[in-house]
Amino acid sequence: MNILSVILAVILAPLFLGIVNQTKAFFGGRRGPGYLRLYKDLFKLVRKSCPRPMPSTWIFDIAQSVSLASVIAASIVFPWSGVGIGSSIVPAVLFFYILAAGRFFTVIGALDAGNAFEGMGASREMQFSTLAEPIVFVILGLLVMLNGDVSLTSVLAGVSSETWRESIVALILVFGAFYAVFLLENCRVPFDDPETHLELTMIHEAMLLDVGGVDLAFALYGAALKFELLAAFLVTMFVPQLSNPYLHLSVIFGGVALISILTGVVESIMARVRFFKTPQMLLGALLMASLAVFFIACF
Amino acid sequence: MEHNLRNLLLILTPVLFLANLAQSFFYLPASSRHASSPHMPSALYYTLFVAFFGAMIFALTAESLPLMWVAIELTTLVSAPLIAYHRDKDGLEAMWKYLLICSIGIAFALFGTMLVLHSQTIGSSRWFMAGFAFVLAGYGTKTGLAPFHSWLPDAHSEAPAPVSALLSGALLNCSFFAIVRFREIAPAEAVGFCDNSMLALGIFSVAVGAIFMVRQNDFKRLLAYSSVEHIGLITILYSLCAGCVDVKNMVVLALFAHIVAHSLTKTLLFQTAGNLLLAFRTRAVPVVQGLVVSMKGHAVLWLVGIVFICAMPPSVLFLSELALVFSAPFWVSALVLLLLFIVFAAMMKIALSMVMGKPLVKPDILPKSLAIVPSILLIAIILLGIASIFIVMA
């Protein structure tokens, strides 16, 4: 069951980005590229060779593969159907550090390419993810406080209905704060625009300027999987653990689909903020998360 | 006591309104001849002026406390455009400050009103004290109690003379009455807190008024700070006799006398100051010198008005301040006397230099009609003063 659900998650990942794009197309009054567009793109890309920029070294070659591998590793330990493979011994912090390792390889790959734009993108990516980290830690601390243990399973054991009743405000604040982290980590509007075509305004995309072929397919697929993974994390945080694993799995995928739609709506109604506003927004998210901790601790 | 004060203000406010309305008829045409900047159309001015009076009467007669809040906010709204009668930068600035500062104050008063009403439903004096603190700060802003007075000098100096006079003479009393209404329903445990906080704000207002009058260069601002000082004195007087049922009490009578005498004298002074502003086209004291040579009549009005507002006998204010000094605790009396001495010195220095100094500028000739209302007011306050002395003697 566990292995099955991981395989299902790995297969379904590109679909959710399709949902985001279709939602945006719906709000923009367009027909949209279709739900399965990313599958087709990936299929097209894997048949191409990957060229390598002149000054780069073997680091550039392995960067995208390692990065994708780390996301897959994180999705293997994630408890998709209630209990994951080893999720009861893996601390929640480790989960986020596996993802951070993937980011590290993307960044050094970008630096290795020796392109000024890629260096700029790498610098921004690191800056913002550094700012997002305290929020993740505050929220993890809150979940540990609620559930009593640091392992991924118990952190994600879900919020009991009693907590729902008593501290709904704290939960809303946590949702808002984690959603901000979710958008930032996945490079969505309002922090980054995945569809921008101007190198100066790119963050994540700037790092992939020289990547092509199979490597690009790895990068795109890794992004889709990370989107699904973090959305599932957000959903599992709030949904109480269900006894039936199939039901649990379908609830999580339903929640991920809802979050994809929400993201599409947010991207349709919001403009992307200026760079120097981003730290301020993250500060706001951090304060909201801290306020939630305060509520849970004191009330 | 609340009832008597309301009746008193219901008589006083129309008198002041009529005096200032009459003065407006003379003042506005004379001012529009001089004006270099555009100003409000007369029809709008009179509409707002009457509406302002109506709002004040509404505030005095309103039955419930929230309704009174609505009325007092209404006075802010209709008087704000009157302050920006001259549509220039300074007028706008004064109006903006008046609107914003008073509205924030009034918002706090609403919050305080809610707390007080809630305290009555649950019967808790602690909630009442919290509510009264907000009410005092809120309506105190409108009353011009220091440290919430910062709008007052700007608004009073920029508004046309009849509006300044009405603001100072009538509006301050109305919003003071709002504070009085809350104090009169205080539960027994909260009485001490209310009276002490009013006493403290009163003394602080007198002090602020006194300090800012020294070296004041603008004679309308001088009068504005004098209003802060007198509203402080009124608050001190009230805090000494709050909750008193016996109207024949010396302090209560002094309070009533002080309110009436201050309103009339301040109206006289603001109207005279408006005339001086028309004649000299400036509010700067160093320019307006030697009135006794160039404008004999106004010199008399100004000097006598200043002498009366400083509580020199035969002013009624002399008797009321005497009552204050006799009935207050020793340290309050001493402090107030010291501050009053500073006020006296500052005001007399400025008034004497304006009246006696060496003429610098030749003022414009003003129409005689401008002096009618102030002259009547002057005769009225002198008669009142003499009458009050006879009453006290008898």
Add this chain to the structure above:
Amino acid sequence: MITLSEIALALFLVADFILAGASRLRSAVRFVAMQGLVVGILPIFMWNWAEEGCPGARVWIIAFVNAVVKGVVLPLLLMYAVRKARTRRELEPIVSFPVSQIIVFFVAIGAFIVGRLLHVHASSASELAVPVALTTMGTGLLLICGRKKAITQVLGFLILENGISVFGAAILLEYGIIVELGILLDVFALVFILGIAVFQISRTFDSTDTDKLNHLGDTHLMHPHHQHDHVHA
């Protein structure tokens, strides 16, 4: 229904954070409009449906008028003022945006502690309402004192007013329909006059920065060149 009112109040709190950090005036006006709508509907959410049945016409009328005026009419008026005064965003606030958010954070913590101590004795009011009201009032004051643009100060006043209304809803105060409509009328007229004043300030001063409004004071007549500015009368 209590849960619904708590969600509304939580949104209020989030809106406070966003408003403390918002520099674009248009989006700030949108969030104030959202708060206004919530303030209007709040009495219905807080109504004790289980025990008192469907609320009477008074409650519905006040809620409707409140929501329309605070959530639609006033924001439209402010949008118009933003457009007319040609100010898009608050550029150099006196208190910077991150610091404002931190201040709101501490105000919220203080408000929750105070709310805990005070214990509102009301049957169906949410326990959250008093802290949220106090936080909102603090945010409003912060916007009035910590920003330069005249329009932001008007917004701050509206937020302050919203906070007071939430407090009124929290302690289940009933003044009667005339007073409620009177309060609303006052707020409406005030914002209207302030809007006109903003427009006139932007025309007369070529800016809506209120730090340009610093001419009046106790010393300005001492400088000789100012004496000629004061020729009006």
